[in-house]
Amino acid sequence: MAKRRLRIVERRKNIPVLGVCEFCNAQFPIHQPWKGGQSEAQAQIQQQFNAHKCKLTDSSQNALRIVREATESK
Numbered sequence: 001m002a003k004r005r006l007r008i009v010e011r012r013k014n015i016p017v018l019g020v021c022e023f024c025n026a027q028f029p030i031h032q033p034w035k036g037g038q039s040e041a042q043a044q045i046q047q048q049f050n051a052h053k054c055k056l057t058d059s060s061q062n063a064l065r066i067v068r069e070a071t072e073s074k
Helices: 037-051 059-072
Strands: 006-012 015-021 027-029
Touching (some): 006 037, 015 037
Antiparallel strands (some): 006 015
């Protein structure tokens, strides 16, 4: 089984604002990145990542989730 790993996928003004689990694609956003700086933002994302449990879905379930999320916002 592949090992889960955190990857920062978005930064604003060199402050990480979004992390992703490379194993299950779970997303970990931060809230109010301007308040704590770079180390605080990284710690927030890392804490969310450490607390999550990977849940894998097959590709058909993933496709349904994407369509549902796209249509919910309309």
